[in-house]
Amino acid sequence: MVARDEQLAMLVQPDRVHRSVYADPVIFELEMERIFGRAWLILGHESQVAAAGDYFTTRMGREPVIVVRHEDGSVRVLVNRCAHRGATVCAEGRGRAERFVCPYHGWSYDRGGRLGAVPFESGYQRGKLSELGLKQVPRVALYRGFIFASLSSSGPGLEEFLGPARASFDDLVDRAPGGELEVTGGVFKHAYNGNWKFMLENHLDGAHPAWVHASSVAVARGAPEPGAPGKEHHFDIAVRQMRQNGAPDAVWDAIGVWTTPRGHGYLGDYHSDDRLVAGMGSPVFDEYRKKLVERCGQKEADRILRVTLWNTIIYPNCSFMSQFRQLRIIHPLAVDRSVVYTYSFRMKQAPPGMFRDTVAFANVVNGTASWVLTDDLEVYERLQRGLSSGAVDWVYIGRGHGGDVDEADGTRRGNTGTSEVFIRSQMRAWLDYMGADA
Amino acid sequence: MPGEIEQFLYLEARLLDTQRYEAWLDLYTEDAIYWVPLEHDQREPFETSSIIHDDRTLLDLRVRQARHPRAHARQPLARTVHQIGNISLEDEKKNELTIKSTLVLVEFRNERQRVWGALVEHRLRRLPQGLRIARKRVDLVNSESELDGVAILF
Ligand code: FES
Ligand SMILES: [Fe+2]
Numbered sequence: 001m002v003a004r005d006e007q008l009a010m011l012v013q014p015d016r017v018h019r020s021v022y023a024d025p026v027i028f029e030l031e032m033e034r035i036f037g038r039a040w041l042i043l044g045h046e047s048q049v050a051a052a053g054d055y056f057t058t059r060m061g062r063e064p065v066i067v068v069r070h071e072d073g074s075v076r077v078l079v080n081r082c083a084h085r086g087a088t089v090c091a092e093g094r095g096r097a098e099r100f101v102c103p104y105h106g107w108s109y110d111r112g113g114r115l116g117a118v119p120f121e122s123g124y125q126r127g128k129l130s131e132l133g134l135k136q137v138p139r140v141a142l143y144r145g146f147i148f149a150s151l152s153s154s155g156p157g158l159e160e161f162l163g164p165a166r167a168s169f170d171d172l173v174d175r176a177p178g179g180e181l182e183v184t185g186g187v188f189k190h191a192y193n194g195n196w197k198f199m200l201e202n203h204l205d206g207a208h209p210a211w212v213h214a215s216s217v218a219v220a221r222g223a224p225e226p227g228a229p230g231k232e233h234h235f236d237i238a239v240r241q242m243r244q245n246g247a248p249d250a251v252w253d254a255i256g257v258w259t260t261p262r263g264h265g266y267l268g269d270y271h272s273d274d275r276l277v278a279g280m281g282s283p284v285f286d287e288y289r290k291k292l293v294e295r296c297g298q299k300e301a302d303r304i305l306r307v308t309l310w311n312t313i314i315y316p317n318c319s320f321m322s323q324f325r326q327l328r329i330i331h332p333l334a335v336d337r338s339v340v341y342t343y344s345f346r347m348k349q350a351p352p353g354m355f356r357d358t359v360a361f362a363n364v365v366n367g368t369a370s371w372v373l374t375d376d377l378e379v380y381e382r383l384q385r386g387l388s389s390g391a392v393d394w395v396y397i398g399r400g401h402g403g404d405v406d407e408a409d410g411t412r413r414g415n416t417g418t419s420e421v422f423i424r425s426q427m428r429a430w431l432d433y434m435g436a437d438a
Numbered sequence: 439m440p441g442e443i444e445q446f447l448y449l450e451a452r453l454l455d456t457q458r459y460e461a462w463l464d465l466y467t468e469d470a471i472y473w474v475p476l477e478h479d480q481r482e483p484f485e486t487s488s489i490i491h492d493d494r495t496l497l498d499l500r501v502r503q504a505r506h507p508r509a510h511a512r513q514p515l516a517r518t519v520h521q522i523g524n525i526s527l528e529d530e531k532k533n534e535l536t537i538k539s540t541l542v543l544v545e546f547r548n549e550r551q552r553v554w555g556a557l558v559e560h561r562l563r564r565l566p567q568g569l570r571i572a573r574k575r576v577d578l579v580n581s582e583s584e585l586d587g588v589a590i591l592f
Contacts, residue, residue, distance in 0.1 A: 186476045186487040189584040215506035219499040234484065235496060339584045344487065355485065362487045364496070369474070369489045369588035371503055374511035377587040381548075382510075 008434050012427045015398030019387040021430070022195040022395070028335035035316050035433040036061025039262075040141070040148045040161045042318040042329060043067050045345070047145070047182035048094065049075055053111060056094035058341075059331045060151055065137060066090050066100065067147060070111045077137035077149040078113045089134065100134070109134045144173045145181065164409045165264035168312035172322035174304045176347035177288075177295040181325070185359050188342040190368045194380035195387075196316075196332035199340060200426060202376055203311045203319045204265055206252040206418040207399065209245035212379050216371040217246030227282060237324075237357045238364030242371060255310075255417035261410040263315030263429025265422040269308040284353030291349055313422065315429050325358050326366055336384050342366050397423045443537055444525055446562065446569045451520035454591055459501040462591070467563055467570045470494050474576045474592060489581060489588060500591075511589040516547035518590055522558075533564040534572065541576065545590055555579045556592060 008027075011018035020027055041060050044067060048056050055068035057080060064080040066089075080088045082102040089102040089109060099116060101108040106119045113134030118124065138153035146169060148158050159166065173179050192198075202208065209217070220242030227236050256268030293301040313319050320327035325345040332338050344362050346355040365372045387395070400419025404412050414421035440448065453462040466472070473483060474490040483491040492500060504512045521542040529536040536559065543554040561573040576592040 185485055186480075188476065188487060189582075191584045191586050193586075211508070212510065215503045215509035215512070218506055219503045222502065223499055224495060233493075233495065352485075359484060359487050363489075363491055367476075367487060367489060368585050371500070374587040374589050375509070378511040 005434075005436050009431060012431050014424070015401040016394045016396050017423075017427055018393055019390075019395055021427075022197060022384070023335060023387045025335045028195075028332070030434060031430075032061045032332070034435075035430065036151070036332070038150065038152045038155060038433055039316055040139075040150045040155075040158055041316070042314060042327075043077065043147045043149055044329075045146055045181065045183050045327075045343070046075065046142060047184075049147075051096065053096045053098060054094075055090070055097055055111075057090055057092045058329075060137065060149060061332060063151065064088055065149075066134075067149075068097070068111050075140055075142065075147055076112055077140050077147075078109075079135040079137065081135070082107060083115060083132035083134065112136070144169045144179075161262060162314070163262065163264070164260040164411050165266070165312065165314060167307075168266055168309045168314075168320070168322055171304075171307045171309045172320065172325065172327075172345070174296075174307075175292070175322060175325075176345075177291040177349040180348040181345045182348055183343050184346050185344040185355065185362070188362065188366065188368050189339060190342070190373065190377065191333075191337070191339040192377045192380045193336055194338060194377075194384040195335060196330050196338040197426070197430075198380040198383055199319065199328075199330050199338065199376075200263075200313050200315065201423050202380070203313055204257055204267055204422040205420075206255065206257065206267065208379075209247075209252075210249070212375050213242070213245045213372055215375065216242045219371065221246065232282075234356060235360045235364055237361050238371075241361065241365050245372070249418075252418050253416040257414040257417050257419055257422055258407075259412045259414075259422050259425035261429075262432075263426040264313055265315075265425060266312040267310040267417070269310075284351055284357070287351045288347075288354050291351065295349065313426075315426055316433075324361050326362060328366070336388075338380075397427070442569070443527065443535065443562070447522050447525060447537070447539060447560070450571070451522055454520055455518050457515050459504060459591070463498060463501055465571050466494060466497065467565070467572045468494055470497070470571055471573045472497050473574065474578065474581070476581055478577070478582060489578070490592075504589075511587055514547070516545050516590050518546070519544045520592075528559075535562045535564075535569075536560070537562060541592065543590075543592060547589075552586075554592065558592075 011021050043058055049067060049069040052069050052071040055066050057066050066078045066080045068076050070076050080090050082089045084105055084107050087102055087104045089100045099108045099110050108116045110116055113136050115129060115133045118129055137149045137151060139150040141148050141158040143158055143162060173181060220239045223239045224231060226239045259265035309322055311319060311321055317330050327343045329341045330338055344358045364370050397420045400414045400416060400421055403415030404421045406412050412421060450465055472490060472492045474488060476487045476489050480486055503509050522539050524540045526538050527535060528538050539558045541556040541558050545552045557577045559575045560571055562569045563572045
């Protein structure tokens, strides 16, 4: 074990990572046990389980779980695996259930996972059945309505785990008038033949859009001018985003990228609302701002709208955009196979146009057939193919290395907005989790 | 000999399968909507996401992206076969026809072959220059499943 830990430590060096971290199935198995089996994982949002009995199925790493609202008001997370002979008791999807009944021999479980009726009960040893039930995931906690769980019964609490990265969730929620958000509008589920870490290493990478997204930048430049009075299109928001991807290098270098402890991180001043999101002059955005002022006052509304936290990564399974209200959860399936669920959030008290923007943005930028995401997926697959080769060992993550700037609360800033500081930080978190007794 | 409508749908398929996307675009009216819903029985495209929901402007951009030399997910272009069947005339109003059909599509790119199945609805408009597509809806049987990136036209 000690030998293995020393070997692991050799794989991650200050400015380079060994390719096996992305390509070795043995390491992947260890990641599932030590990272996805230990860390807090985001599972969803409380609006998905609004009423008692509401449930949805998802995964924690590769464990199938059910997230369900108990009649006592708490959110429970149950391993979706029958205590009898192991079938998943709940079909994949979502719904409302009084109890979960296994399709194989009809054992039924309440919303807390407690075993109830068992057909042919007399055939079992008395007392034995009372020990059985659906396994409850040991720790479940909410932050600002977001549901997290950990497969480990010990470790830092959720707020400590999130640390300064809480600010990004605050931003997402505070931007909603009255703080009211709901998940709605469909879920994109896109898969790729590549390692789960590629997504997390991509979303804060300011040096990639000019190359990976060159084609969508080019067509967006040729698109009708977004927001031209009388000629507004429902997809203007997406055109603005694609154009912004083609911003000059100096803009990318100036935006700022921060990391916070445990591998989280975010991009800074990439979009301000007037530059991009809906255009400060747009009637929908004005109406939205009025609503926000109505709910929290002018001063607070101004403060909220001045926050510019762009893509945020919550290590190891989440990426989100608070200004566009889009959140992605990554599920590793194998060392070279991952699937990402993309959720849209509606601000319940905002004008409908704000959510239409979110939907259009999702379709054109983050969707499975979008102009932007598809090119990222292609590159992830190219990475996997390249890193499967044993001819070269190391992956270089040295952009900005040596220039990282330490700030308060364990926050660290890249010397430029295109620094790879966030990958170095993710790899440090990776090593911490992978240690035998993290 | 297939009838006029069948011939038109086969032409659309042939243009896609021979990668003549610009000529394919010309089959669409200026106000056309090309829609591939995300959800089964999806009712509307503005409050729920879609795999593709393009008006004519976006459809033009989509084709232009596919031609871009650095469209990594699209170049080289996928090779496809669109197999159309079960064509039926559902409705005929003034100069608009509603046609239902099924689509089986084989896609090949990067050493990978995928098969798609869909229920399709065309709304065709009779114009002086011939039939044109005013609306196309493609309901993929697996639209709600976990899909690898989609960079083709259905
Ligand atoms: S496996 Fe579930 S009741 Fe037998
Ligand atoms: Fe990207």
